[in-house]
Amino acid sequence: MSQSNRAQILSPALAGLNAYHVQDAAGLVKLDAMENPWPWPAEMQREWLSLLANAELNRYPDPAASALAMSIRRYDQAHADQPILLGNGSDELIQLLMMAMRRGASVLTVEPGFVMYRQLATVCGLNYEAVDLADDFSLPGDALIERIQAVQPELVFLAVPNNPTANCFNGADLCRVIEAAPGLVVIDEAYAPFTERSALPWLAQYPNLIVMRTLSKLGLAGLRLGYLYGDEFWVGELNKLRLPYNINCLTQVTAQFALDYADELATQAEKICDERAALRTSLAAISGLEIFETEANFILFRSNEHSAVQLHAGLRAAGVLVKCMHGSHRLLNDCLRVTVGTPQENQQFIDALQGLLIAA
Ligand SMILES: *Cc1c(COP(=O)(O)O)cnc(C)c1O
Numbered sequence: 001m002s003q004s005n006r007a008q009i010l011s012p013a014l015a016g017l018n019a020y021h022v023q024d025a026a027g028l029v030k031l032d033a034m035e036n037p038w039p040w041p042a043e044m045q046r047e048w049l050s051l052l053a054n055a056e057l058n059r060y061p062d063p064a065a066s067a068l069a070m071s072i073r074r075y076d077q078a079h080a081d082q083p084i085l086l087g088n089g090s091d092e093l094i095q096l097l098m099m100a101m102r103r104g105a106s107v108l109t110v111e112p113g114f115v116m117y118r119q120l121a122t123v124c125g126l127n128y129e130a131v132d133l134a135d136d137f138s139l140p141g142d143a144l145i146e147r148i149q150a151v152q153p154e155l156v157f158l159a160v161p162n163n164p165t166a167n168c169f170n171g172a173d174l175c176r177v178i179e180a181a182p183g184l185v186v187i188d189e190a191y192a193p194f195t196e197r198s199a200l201p202w203l204a205q206y207p208n209l210i211v212m213r214t215l216s217k218l219g220l221a222g223l224r225l226g227y228l229y230g231d232e233f234w235v236g237e238l239n240k241l242r243l244p245y246n247i248n249c250l251t252q253v254t255a256q257f258a259l260d261y262a263d264e265l266a267t268q269a270e271k272i273c274d275e276r277a278a279l280r281t282s283l284a285a286i287s288g289l290e291i292f293e294t295e296a297n298f299i300l301f302r303s304n305e306h307s308a309v310q311l312h313a314g315l316r317a318a319g320v321l322v323k324c325m326h327g328s329h330r331l332l333n334d335c336l337r338v339t340v341g342t343p344q345e346n347q348q349f350i351d352a353l354q355g356l357l358i359a360a
Helices: 003-009 012-016 042-053 066-075 090-100 115-123 141-151 171-180 200-204 216-220 232-241 249-260 262-284 308-317 343-359
Strands: 084-087 106-111 127-132 155-159 184-188 209-214 226-229 289-291 298-303 335-339
Touching: 012 115, 042 249, 066 084, 066 249, 084 090, 084 232, 090 115, 090 155, 090 184, 090 209, 090 226, 090 232, 106 115, 106 141, 115 127, 127 141, 141 171, 155 171, 171 184, 200 209, 209 216, 216 249, 216 262, 226 232, 249 262, 262 289, 262 298, 262 343, 298 308, 308 335, 308 343
Parallel strands: 106 127, 106 155, 155 184, 184 209
Antiparallel strands: 084 226, 209 226, 289 298, 298 335
């Protein structure tokens, strides 16, 4: 097979795509990926390890992960019979949603937004459409509704709080979108632990609404567990696409154990919110920076006087890894995204940033 023929047996969608890139973080203070910086208390670790010791690795896991699904519903104070679908991270659920759409279906979202929506829509051969957020990163309600009416998207994706901007969208605007959409609306609440807002109460009212969550940002990113709530029809249809054992046995045991310690997880999330406020104050005290609103475990900020690309490189050289957003969207010029870490990590970041700005 010749070089030029090789690509021809593949989906043409792949030609224009790059694999999801993750920055090398070896030896660096890792503030790039919205991870929870806190370990579990020693007692909790010990108890968890004893549970793992008894996990039956020779057996297939419960295909429906029923016990874990029940713990999750309890954790979210959802009804015991609320339909739920578990995924190997919410990324897998985004992929399942895209795979479930008919040929030629359209997916509409906002930009800047979560990059996996575009990636997975494209891989699945769907028509991807995006509306730009307003300059202050709020939802452009009228423009979005107009686009919904023009495109008639089968699927609308909105992350609330949004990544990478960290803000929540106005609730009334979200309801207008759900009401105007001819198909499914997915509200991705990956950052639910760090905000009071949620669309969960709307599920009863809107049969075209799916609410998606994850344990990743709560402190279990390495585990890979996401889930979505929707009505029985959607969950039943999506369940046909799900691989039978997508939630492995170690994840089932560990997630269920962690949710038994929901108080500990909530305490960590509160600590992160406190540190978020402190980090925001420290950033705001540095001149030449514009700090955006946040209801997530990260902060987006703009450097008005220095290149974000250079600051990102300088921070890395000083041992701190953040995410450079410059170049990914016109609204993110000279923007950096920093995850809230421990007080020491945040201080290292602030010291390094100040050092760079003084030297420049
Ligand atoms: C991090 C993130 C996810 C992915 O979560 P996983 O469960 O780790 O796959 C989904 N949506 C948004 C908006 C995110 O920021």
